[in-house]
Each structure stands twice: as C-alpha cells, then as structure tokens.
Amino acid sequence: xxxxxxxxxxxxxxxxxxxxxxxxxxxxxxxxxxxxxxxxxxxxxxxxxxxxxxxxxxxxxxxxxxxxxxxxxxxxxxxxxxxxxxxxxxxxxxxxxxxxxxxxxxxxxxxxxxxxxxxxxxxxxxxxxxxxxxxxxxxxxxxxxxxxxxxxxxxxxxxxxxxxxxxxxxxxxxxxxxxxxxxxxxxxxxxxxxxxxxxxxxxxxxxxxxxxxxxxx
Ligand code: 0O2
Numbered sequence: 001x002x003x004x005x006x007x008x009x010x011x012x013x014x015x016x017x018x019x020x021x022x023x024x025x026x027x028x029x030x031x032x033x034x035x036x037x038x039x040x041x042x043x044x045x046x047x048x049x050x051x052x053x054x055x056x057x058x059x060x061x062x063x064x065x066x067x068x069x070x071x072x073x074x075x076x077x078x079x080x081x082x083x084x085x086x087x088x089x090x091x092x093x094x095x096x097x098x099x100x101x102x103x104x105x106x107x108x109x110x111x112x113x114x115x116x117x118x119x120x121x122x123x124x125x126x127x128x129x130x131x132x133x134x135x136x137x138x139x140x141x142x143x144x145x146x147x148x149x150x151x152x153x154x155x156x157x158x159x160x161x162x163x164x165x166x167x168x169x170x171x172x173x174x175x176x177x178x179x180x181x182x183x184x185x186x187x188x189x190x191x192x193x194x195x196x197x198x199x200x201x202x203x204x205x206x207x208x209x210x211x212x213x214x215x216x217x
Contacts, residue, residue, distance in 0.1 A: 022079060023060060026090040028143045029152035030058045033092055036115075040108045052101040054161055057093045061086070087119070087138045088155035095164050098204045099124065102135050102158045109137065109156065116140045118153065124163075130186075131193025132167060134159040162196045162203075 034056060041053045061069075066086050067077045075081040082089065094105055102124065110117050119138040127133045135158040140151045159167065170189050173181050181189075 017079070019063060019079070022083065022089070025143055025150055025152050026060050026154075029141055029154050030060065030090045030092060032141060032143065033090075033139075033154050033156070034058050036112060037092070037094060037105075037109070040105070044108075052096050052104055054095045054097060056095070059091055061089050061091065083153075087153055090152065090154040092154060092156050093164070094156065094158045095161055096158065097161060098207055099160060099200050100204060102160065105158055106135055106137060109139065114142055116151075127193065127197075130170065131190045132170065133163050133193065133197065134167065160200050162199050166193055166196045 037053065037056060041051060045051050066082050066089060069086055070077050070081055073085060075085055096102060096105060106120075109115060117137055117139050119136075121136040123132055123134050123136065137156040137158070138153060139156060140153050142149045143152050166189075169192075173185060173189065177185075
C-alpha cells in the first residue's frame with residue numbers, strides 16, 4: 001500500500017507537529033496508563049487477595065493503519081486529522097477473567113482524578129452485529145513534558161479471556177477474507193459468540209458461588 005506521510009508534517013498546534021512528536025506523546029500516554037493499571041491491579045490484589053487482570057497489551061497504531069482509517073472515513077492524512085479523528089492511535093487492551101471484573105476495572109480507571117472519560121461503548125450490553133463483545137473507553141490523560149502538559153487520547157478495550165479468544169480469531173478471519181467471509185463462517189462465528197457469552201455467564205456464576213462458600217467459612 002502506498003503510504004503518504006507528507007501531510008503529517010503540517011503544524012496544527014503547539015502540541016504535535018510531526019509524526020515523531022505524535023509517536024512520543026502517544027507512547028508516553030501508553031506507559032502512564034499501563035503503570036496506573038498495574039498499580040490498581042496490585043492494590044486490588046493487596047486488599048482483596050485477588051487479581052482482576054490477567055494481562056495487558058499496549059500498542060501504538062502503525063502509520064499505515066492510521067492512514068487507512070483516515071482514508072476509510074474520508075479524511076486527508078494530516079497530523080491534525082489523525083489527532084482529531086483517530087481515537088485509537090494509542091490502544092491498550094485489558095484481559096480479565098470475569099465480566100464483573102470488566103466493570104470493576106472501568107470504574108477504577110474512571111475514578112482516577114487526572115483521567116477524563118471522553119466516550120464509552122459497551123459492546124457487552126450491546127454486542128455488535130458480528131457478535132463482538134468488549135467494553136471500550138476513550139480517555140484523555142495528561143502527559144507531562146519538560147515545558148508543557150499535553151492531553152492525549154487513549155482507547156482502552158476491556159474484555160474477558162473468552163471474549164478475547166473470539167475477537168482474535170474473528171479478526172484473523174475478517175483479515176483473511178478482507179471483511180467478506182462466507183456466510184457459513186459468519187454464522188459459525190455468531191454461534192461461537194453466543195457460546196462465549198454463555199460460558200462467561202456460567203463461569204461468573206460459578207466463581208460467585210465459590211466466593212460465597214468461602215465467605216461463609
Ligand atoms: P485494530 O486493527 O484492532 O486497530 P473508531 O475506532 O471509534 O473510529 P469504531 O469502529 O466506531 O471506530 O470503533 P469501535 O467500534 O469502538 O472499534 C474499535 C476497535 O474495536 C477496532 O479497531 C477493533 O480493535 C475492535 N473491534 C470493533 N469491532 C470489532 C469486531 O467486530 N471484531 C473484532 N475482532 N474487533 C472489533 P480497528 O481500528 O477496527 O482495528
């Protein structure tokens with residue numbers, strides 16, 4: 001794919017002028033949010049003797065993917081457009097065991113004083129037509145540079161291990177078929193999504209039963 005990054009050198013504000021600056025800021029935002037989440041997880045372990053988070057993955061979207069997304073949405077490839085219209089340049093995925101952990105983690109993140117929640121998409125309460133389930137938050141957090149503070153957007157996806165298993169396979173399939181998978185494959189994926197939802201519900205119930213037995217002891 002042809003990559004046109006010439007427009008990425010357009011000056012838009014005092015905050016981000018070039019791809020290098022954008023990359024530095026989004027990488028810094030990811031480091032900060034990852035540390036915050038690790039601290040919350042350790043504190044939770046200390047207080048409740050339980051880790052809500054299985055693992056965390058963080059990435060800065062590649063320039064190729066950003067250009068593709070801008071093009072898909074009808075925008076020119078400029079720094080201004082990428083900062084304004086691409087919400088997931090910095091993305092973090094939090095994988096946990098149970099659906100209840102997802103809401104617990106989302107609340108802990110929202111309660112951080114320097115984090116502003118810009119948007120929430122709850123694809124667990126309202127799954128996508130594909131069957132996709134996950135909890136998405138777009139947040140903004142301050143990155144402290146030597147001479148200024150810049151608010152940077154980060155997309156946080158929170159999902160269970162089972163939801164992540166489904167989403168990884170579905171992503172691979174859609175990539176292979178360029179979004180036009182045969183009908184029976186989409187049907188199977190939909191069926192699997194229902195099984196994942198049911199598995200998550202049963203595992204949660206089982207865990208709650210175990211916790212209440214432990215509490216009675
Ligand atoms: P990638 O390669 O994962 O980065 P927006 O991002 O807000 O401009 P949209 O589609 O409204 O666009 O956002 P949404 O619905 O919150 O989805 C953003 C991301 O969620 C996607 O990023 C995927 O990572 C994931 N996602 C959303 N829907 C699906 C789905 O049906 N299947 C799978 N496997 N993942 C999904 P990108 O940029 O599309 O891709």
